[in-house]
Amino acid sequence: DIQMTQSPSSVSASIGDRVTITCRASQGVRSFLAWYQQKPGKAPNLLIYNASHLQSGVPSRFSGSGSGTAFTLTIRSLQPEDFGSYYCQQADTFPLTFGGGTKVEI
Amino acid sequence: QLQLQESGPGLVKPSETLSLSCTVSGGSIASSGFFWGWIRQPPGKGLEWIGIINYIGTTNYSPSLKSRLTISVDTSENQFSLILSSVTSADTAVYFCARWSTSSGFFDSWGQGTLVTVSS
Secondary structure, three states: OOOEEEEOOEEEOOOOOOEEEEEEEOOOOOOOEEEEEEOOOOOOEEEEEOOOEEOOOOOOOEEEEEEOOEEEEEEOOOOHHHOEEEEEEEOOOOOOEEOOOEEEEO | OOEEEEEOOOEEOOOOOEEEEEEEEOOOOOOOOEEEEEEEEOOOOOOEEEEEEOOOOOEEEOOOOHHHEEEEEEOOOOEEEEEEOOOOHHHOEEEEEEEEEOOOOOEEEEOOOEEEEEOO
């Protein structure tokens, strides 16, 4: 199985800050990498797919980059509604696997 | 607008069988380019992929659950189901159903999730 490792596991930031979350794969996943945001008690919400493609309706302050084994999710200017947990997911190889998550606190 | 809704018992006894259904509305489960999947999340923990199925019944399962898992589809009811046998407390989780895109491998629509507790 491909292991997905996220860092940091949690981050505390202020409104307007730039926040960067990293996801590393134990082997190459090309660009088959998605990012999700999850708020407490809710289902995950797709933010980014194919490593850098913004899902329809997602604010442009979110961006993704990377390929192969190293990926980054960046929130350009943190807003109050951006609190929650963020997960990466690889879709290059079955079984599909998720990172352990990054909790963003405002 | 596509909507998915999980249903099933919230409490299952150890060693018994967990059964959940996911009803799809606002779209057809027979849409090309998509599979339908299950993901779970133990309380306070991360996401775990369970498996996916398409409208003709082609499946792909998590190897760690494969021996206990069956996912099926009912196109006449526009729903798909999960059966997990011989459950233990480790199977306690919120279970989500979701639509999976075959082109890029992401889950783009999710149900709200349902908590299943394994306890006597």
